[in-house]
Amino acid sequence: xxxxxxxxxxxxxxxxxxxxxxxxxxxxxxxxxxxxxxxxxxxxxxxxxxxxxxxxxxxxxxxxxxxxxxxxxxxxxxxxxxxxxxxxxxxxxxxxxxxxxxxxxxxxxxxxxxxxxxxxxxxxxxxxxxxxxxxxxxxxxxxxxxxxxxxxxxxxxxxxxxxxxxxxxxxxxxxxxxxxxxxxxxxxxxxxxxxxxxxxxxxxxxxxxxxxxxxxxxxxxxxxxxxxxxxxxxxxxxxxxxxxxxxxxxxxxxxxxxxxxxxxxxxxxxxxxxxxxxxxxxxxxxxxxxxxxxxxxxxxxxxxxxxxxxxxxxxxxxxxxxxxxxxxxxxxxx
Ligand code: P6P
Numbered sequence: 001x002x003x004x005x006x007x008x009x010x011x012x013x014x015x016x017x018x019x020x021x022x023x024x025x026x027x028x029x030x031x032x033x034x035x036x037x038x039x040x041x042x043x044x045x046x047x048x049x050x051x052x053x054x055x056x057x058x059x060x061x062x063x064x065x066x067x068x069x070x071x072x073x074x075x076x077x078x079x080x081x082x083x084x085x086x087x088x089x090x091x092x093x094x095x096x097x098x099x100x101x102x103x104x105x106x107x108x109x110x111x112x113x114x115x116x117x118x119x120x121x122x123x124x125x126x127x128x129x130x131x132x133x134x135x136x137x138x139x140x141x142x143x144x145x146x147x148x149x150x151x152x153x154x155x156x157x158x159x160x161x162x163x164x165x166x167x168x169x170x171x172x173x174x175x176x177x178x179x180x181x182x183x184x185x186x187x188x189x190x191x192x193x194x195x196x197x198x199x200x201x202x203x204x205x206x207x208x209x210x211x212x213x214x215x216x217x218x219x220x221x222x223x224x225x226x227x228x229x230x231x232x233x234x235x236x237x238x239x240x241x242x243x244x245x246x247x248x249x250x251x252x253x254x255x256x257x258x259x260x261x262x263x264x265x266x267x268x269x270x271x272x273x274x275x276x277x278x279x280x281x282x283x284x285x286x287x288x289x290x291x292x293x294x295x296x297x298x299x300x301x302x303x304x305x306x307x308x309x310x311x312x313x314x315x316x317x318x319x320x321x322x323x324x325x326x327x328x329x330x331x332x333x334x
Contacts, residue, residue, distance in 0.1 A: 003192070004190065005190060005191070006029075006032055006171070007188070009178065013025075016175070027079070027110070030082055031159070034074050034075050035161035035169055038070075038114070038129055041070060042067060042115075051065075051066065059093070059311055060276075065122070067115050067121050067127075068092055071129065075110075075131075080103055083104035083106050084106040084107075085106050085109065086099065086107065086136035086141065086142075088111070090279070096310070105141060106136075107136050108133055109143060109147065110132075111132045111148065116129065116246055117246060117248065120244060120245050125244075125245060126163060126245055127163050128245065128248065129161040131157075131279070132152075132158045132278070134154060145310050149278075151304060151307070152281070152286060153304060155283065156173070157173050158171075160247045160251075161247075162248060166182065168181050168182070169182070170196070174286075174290065176291075177254065177290045178194050179192060179196055180193075196291045198253060198291045198293040198319065199256065199320055200322050204239045204241060205223070205260075206241045206242055206258060207223060207240070207262070208262070214265035214267040216263065216298075216331075221330055222327050226240075246275065253318070254287070258319050259327070262274050262275050262316045263298060263317060273316060275313060276313055277302070278307060278310060284316075284318065288319065292321065294319070297316070299331050
């Protein structure tokens, strides 16, 4: 036997929940299938003409890649028909996606960034899919934006697929974090990284250093101290990484520790940050916290934030607990 499949894992998790109907299990399996299909499409790249721009913009005002649109369609088509969801929301869609009338509706809401880091897709650097599952508010059969605006702490599931040298899926159901690797020979994700824990300390930070002049003072101080190395106040040397694909950065941190920062900056004062709360920061924060890490804006726990808009942006500082808490301390004036 090839090891425990993600299907077996999810069903075993369901058995720990009394009265579970199996709808949640079915939903997670539908999301997993969508990630397999996206992985297959992404891996073909130029061979099937899916690289390059779609010639359109998303609600963020960003140029959409063909694979952004294709991946979004795959997530919709894989999840709209089974009766698990009341609605969906995506980075690539302005408004809530209502489940078509021909399909039954369920009790969950699915939010996703179908292809995060897609600016990397044309240069063959790892990209991923990020997803988050919320409960639909009781009695709501036609969810509106306001029904999605729940704090990250209410998520029942979060995960990402990483389309890298191997395709992996990392998942939390609120009882720890587990990683699975796609065995293409059998078309199943196999449990390869049980109970992932983030090291509490690190010597590695990830930030887009080209924005240095726009950062707030606490972040400038933190990075300066890292760069000062063993002769500076930290008395140790640091390494830096920046992949420009959040899924890849978070995965590295889960595997070996680290801190990821996309802080508030003055580059565009109208934006509270670059990353989106509902389908990037919240799911990644759930995963990071479940793996023993910390995730903050620098001033508050991201998963405590009460969202005010579907595509709201937030500053994100997440990773190894002791390092993130140091950065929070700098923001608080210590
Ligand atoms: P920059 C990708 O577009 C993304 O949303 C994250 O995945 C990534 O961490 C960040 O933006 C990269 O931003 O400014 O370096 O292009």
